[in-house]
Amino acid sequence: MRKESALGTRIPRDERIKQITHILRNRPWLRLRQLSEMADLSASRLQHLFKQETGRSISAYAKEIQLNMVRVLLLHSRYSLKEIGQAVGVPDMANLGRYFKRRFGYTPSLYRRRFRRIALLTKNSQINLL
Numbered sequence: 001m002r003k004e005s006a007l008g009t010r011i012p013r014d015e016r017i018k019q020i021t022h023i024l025r026n027r028p029w030l031r032l033r034q035l036s037e038m039a040d041l042s043a044s045r046l047q048h049l050f051k052q053e054t055g056r057s058i059s060a061y062a063k064e065i066q067l068n069m070v071r072v073l074l075l076h077s078r079y080s081l082k083e084i085g086q087a088v089g090v091p092d093m094a095n096l097g098r099y100f101k102r103r104f105g106y107t108p109s110l111y112r113r114r115f116r117r118i119a120l121l122t123k124n125s126q127i128n129l130l
Helices: 015-026 032-039 043-054 058-076 081-088 093-104 108-121
Strands: none
Touching: 015 032, 015 043, 015 058, 032 043, 032 058, 043 058, 058 081, 058 093, 058 108, 081 093, 081 108, 093 108
């Protein structure tokens, strides 16, 4: 049985895919073309290997990372949603709000109002991105 990451994906065995997951955790806004060049693979081969190794598409993996970054910044910063969206690579507020609500069940502003106090009250609040 393969281990799973905190994102619910299988931990890759292929070193090239491990490298890409690491890159995506730091820069989830990178495009497939850029990632394929970094891995020295064609875009289609990278997509195939990534899905085979992790159980998710590259875009789904990157979107999950971005949404978790948004969640953390909503709870632990005073940045506006627009600033947060730009920081994580999702500058379109309508899409960001829609994706966020679909994933977490709340609009970003309601999520911040509802859970920020809890996060601030929790001593040494640690939220793992991955």
